[in-house]
Amino acid sequence: MIRRDALLFGLAAAFTLSTSAWALDRALTPDEQTMIDKIGAHNSAIRTMVGRFLQIDTNGGRSEGTFFLERPNKIAFRYAPPSREEIVSIGNGFYVLNRRDETYYAYPQDTIPLRQFLGDKINLMDANVIDVKTSDGYLTVTVIDETVAGTVQVSLVFGTDTLDLVQWSLVEPSGAELTFSLYDVEKDQKIPRAFFSIPANYKPLKQG
Template identity: 75%
Template sequence: MIRRQALLLGIAAGLSTFVPALGQGRALSAEEQQLINEINVHNSAISTMVGRFLQIDTNGGRTEGTFFLQRPDKIAFRYAPPSREEIVSIGNGFYVLDRREETYYAYPQDSIPLRQFLGSQINLLNANVVDVTLSDGYISVTVIDETVAGTVQVSLIFDTETKDLAQWTLVEPSGAELTFSLYDVQKGVEIPRSFFSIPATYRGKEPGT
């Protein structure tokens, strides 16, 4: 069973711009600032994106699935069987759907950092950056932020040539880690509107019940 809190933290933290909350991060070099600015511009220009993902938890558990993104304000992560869960954002909140029970849990949009990635602009230079590492054609940007579950640290890894997000690793408040990798990504793809909706047969439940 995938923990719902980890699902939201992993996806949200990995794709957010992290509004600073914990004081000043480290000073960035001119090269680092230039690369991060190019990453901002590149990703802000992406209107739609689809692909597959691989999630690895702190115990080595692996979960795969498909994601769909349409900016602004829409994203869906469909976890492959045996998982029965799906995460959908439709602009006014994030919903964790249980496909077997036909239920969903709602989380307010403004309580999840992912809202920053789904907006009209992305700006990692406004994040609380604590480390930047360049290695083997990739740039890793490590940020920390205060989320709904506590303080988290995330290392976002981008391809320095394409500026695409390839992977992120989340360190949860408990110390557990969650790594999320993207592959087979396509951009500019038309996505059916139904992918960002909750079926009328699904009933709402309170988180934790």
């Protein structure tokens, strides 16, 4: 089973735009600033996305699934069997669903930094950027976020030609690492409303 904390770190930290004492220790070059501005504008213009993802953990464990995003404030990550986990955001909170047990855990929307990526506009420089690197056709932006569980570091990788997010790697407060890669991505697809909902028969669970 995929840990709920890992699920939420993988989503929330990857797109965080919150503030803290961390900061980039050098000035961005004009080319870097231009590229970051283009990435923000490009991704802000994408209203819906669907695709597949691959998650690899510290021990080499692999999990796959599909994701669905509709701007603003809606996203769903469905993990493939044998996992029965699913994450859904429907604007007022994040929910980790267990499709086998028909239960879910709820997290307030304002405690998860992903809410800002799901908004109408994205500006990476509003995040706690500590490093920016360009190499082999990719721009990597590394940010630090102070979450309710501790400090998370995440590196977001964008294609310099496509401006699309292709991968993110994060380090949890425990030191564990997770890497998420996106592929088979399609934009501006119609997504059924049911994908961003919680079935009426699912029962809420208390966080432990």
